Amino acid sequence: MYSESFKKSGSVEVICGSMFSGKTEELIRRLKRAQFANQKIAVFKPLTDNRYSDEDVVSHDLHSVKSRPVASPEEMLDIPGDIQVVGIDEAQFFDDSLVKVCQTLANAGKRVIIAGLDTDFLGNPFGPMPDLMAIAEDVQKVHAICVKCGSLANHSHRLSKDRNLVVLGEKDLYEPLCRHCYNNARKAGDQESAPNPES
Numbered sequence: 745m746y747s748e749s750f751k752k753s754g755s756v757e758v759i760c761g762s763m764f765s766g767k768t769e770e771l772i773r774r775l776k777r778a779q780f781a782n783q784k785i786a787v788f789k790p791l792t793d794n795r796y797s798d799e800d801v802v803s804h805d806l807h808s809v810k811s812r813p814v815a816s817p818e819e820m821l822d823i824p825g826d827i828q829v830v831g832i833d834e835a836q837f838f839d840d841s842l843v844k845v846c847q848t849l850a851n852a853g854k855r856v857i858i859a860g861l862d863t864d865f866l867g868n869p870f871g872p873m874p875d876l877m878a879i880a881e882d883v884q885k886v887h888a889i890c891v892k893c894g895s896l897a898n899h900s901h902r903l904s905k906d907r908n909l910v911v912l913g914e915k916d917l918y919e920p921l922c923r924h925c926y927n928n929a930r931k932a933g934d935q936e937s938a939p940n941p942e943s
């Protein structure tokens with residue numbers, strides 16, 4: 745379980761899991777606790793993610809904290825010196841330079857809390873997340889519930905046939921599945937999309 749004892753020396757924390765796993769809720773919970781302790785926070789998210797609001801990190805149950813959409817991780821270095829906690833949502837959409845930026849912030853004594861998808865819809869490690877997990881002092885995997893069998897879910901299964909890596913959407917486009925149900929769904933999908941031998 746995650747601990748809040750790193751704050752004096754700077755640290756990197758990663759919260760990751762599939763869609764609908766409560767990553768953003770956990771990010772917001774930690775940020776609000778920091779605010780209750782009168783710590784100054786700055787929150788960022790990638791410019792691409794405007795599903796709910798351009799101004800807020802918004803979780804699915806609509807608890808939110810103010811955030812700044814940025815095009816590149818370097819912009820996160822442009823913060824007032826008295827900021828103690830930096831939150832980053834949807835971190836999987838940033839490029840690999842996010843890793844260096846998080847190191848720079850943590851080395852400057854800041855507590856960096858990152859939330860993101862650990863794997864993409866094909867089940868592969870997503871963007872800078874694996875490297876962030878490697879350098880982090882603390883990693884928490886959060887889980888959704890498999891919509892097919894009720895087990896813990898760690899996969900985001902895309903319901904459409906779109907093959908683009910980044911397709912933003914919610915319950916209309918993705919469903920959380922466990923490993924077993926995800927593999928079955930992928931197999932069924934591959935058979936559906938295989939060319940018809942008679943055509």
Ligand SMILES: [Zn+2]
Pocket residue numbers: 890891892893894895921922923924925926
């Ligand atoms: Zn399942």
